[in-house]
Amino acid sequence: MKKFLFILIIGVCYCNQLSWAQQQSFDEKITDIMKQYQAIGLSVAVVKNNTMLFSQSYGLKNVEQDQILHPDDIFRIASISKSFSATAIMQLIEQNKCHLDDDFSDLIGFKIRNPNFPDKKITLKMILSHTSSINDKNGYFDLDVINPTHSDQYKNSYSNYEPGTKYAYCNLNFNMIGAVIERLSGQRFDLYIKEHILDPLQLYAGYCVDSLDKQKFVTLYEYDNNKQEFNPQPNAYLSRSLEIKNYTIAHSTPVFSPTGGMKISAVDLAKYMGMHMNYGKGFNGLQIIKKSSSKLMQIPITSDEGYGLALMKTDKLVPHKTLIGHTGSAYGLYSAMFFDPKEKFGIVVITNGCHVPEYTEFNPFLKDCIQLIYQTMIQN
Known part of the structure; x- marks a missing residue:
């Protein structure tokens, strides 16, 4: 792919409560940031006082076809996806189907024990908070890599520190x-998420590529530092129809990538964010999880990283502000979703x-964008 020549292209605005002068000033500044980082496309959604204040897209959805990026186009958002999985777990906890201190071995159906600490129980809470001492050395798209009855290399999936003592x-x-x-x-994972989270919140999104409108997929581009060019990454939206046809519940699950495979627009991600900002209640008034579960x-869990249960707390994005959310990166995509549950604002x-x-x-590109949005739309 040839080097990308940046040209300002602004998609149709979904929601805008800014004045014309504010809009023009913001567009100019965000465009300068995009030029600085050679960004191909950018989708922005801003919530303030529990209202969708602003949503806009800039640049291209697909360079080869010269397609403009629109606010309702959907991205594979990478690791922000984890919070959807954790939200589902909180729902199941509320139904007394599991508890945070449960032995994860009992929940997954095979032995989960760090061989260096065989007597230490690895709990559901440890898994959700990345304090389990489990790692990705064996990969993570096949659950057999950590199943001791299916792999003689399963020990490599554990680090040499006690579970519950360290974040990784x-x-x-x-x-x-x-x-x-x-x-x-x-239920199959993607169908559970759709029925119990996406549909109640009225979001167009999902983990199953084959269940979504392919015309809405935003092409992802990874930058090659050696060749100094962007390359499209079609693997981000590969059809899984064959794998789904031969699907085995609780074994084939990585096909949908609960860890990173959610596809959603910035606008709908902001609506989902609003649910967490309001401690489990969506903008439509529907309570998805209890207030206590959302706060939890x-x-x-760990003071240094600020990571909880698939949501993290940080004061390093906006000066003098502590925000809660998550980031994602895969296939050249970068995403961020952060909010303040007290002041009722959030940025995607x-x-x-x-x-x-x-x-x-x-x-740094997303950080610069977030700081500009805060200064322009939240602080003023």
Whole structure:
């Protein structure tokens, strides 16, 4: 793919409560940030006082076809997906089908024990908070990699520290969570999420590629530093129809990638964010999870990382503000969803490709966008 030449393209605005002057000023500033990071496309959605204040898209949905990005186009949002899985678990906890201190072995149906600490129980809470001592060294798209009866390399999926004592991000944790949702509910993972979270909140989204309008998929572009060019990543939206045809509940679950496979627009992700911002209640007034469950998800388990149950708390995005949310990155996509449950505002930003320097915590492009949005739309 040739180098991307940035040209400002603004999609149809979904919702805008800004004045014309505010809109023009914001568009100019966000465009400058996009140019700086060679961003291909960007979708923005902003909630303030429990109202969708602003939603806009910039740039391209598909470079090869010169398609403009629209606010209702959908992205594979990567790791923000984990919070949908955790929300589902909280629903099942409320139904007394499981508890946070349950032995995860009992929930998943095979032995989950760090061989270096065989007497230490690994709990559901540890899995949800990335304190399980499980890692992704064996990969995470096949649950057999950690099943001791199916793999002689399962020990490599455990790190050499005691479960519950340390945070280490791990995708395998949440693909296993997806399997547990299936075992406890009796429903296929994607169908459970649709019936119990997406449909009640009236969101057009899903984990199953084949159940969504392919015309709405935003092409993702990964930047090749050696060749200094963007390359499309079609694997982000591969059909799983064959795997689904031969699906086994609680075993084939990684097909849907509970850890990162949600497809949704920035607008609908902001509506979902609003549910967490209002402690389990959607903008339509429907309570998805109890207030106590929602608050529990937002409480950090480890002090340094600020990670709770698939939601994290940080004061490093906006100066002098503590926000709650999650980020995602895969196939060249970068996403962020952060909110303040007390001041009732939240910001969603998603790009389908950008060129950023190496970073340790937050994508600098998304961070710059979030700070601009806060200064322009929230602070004033």
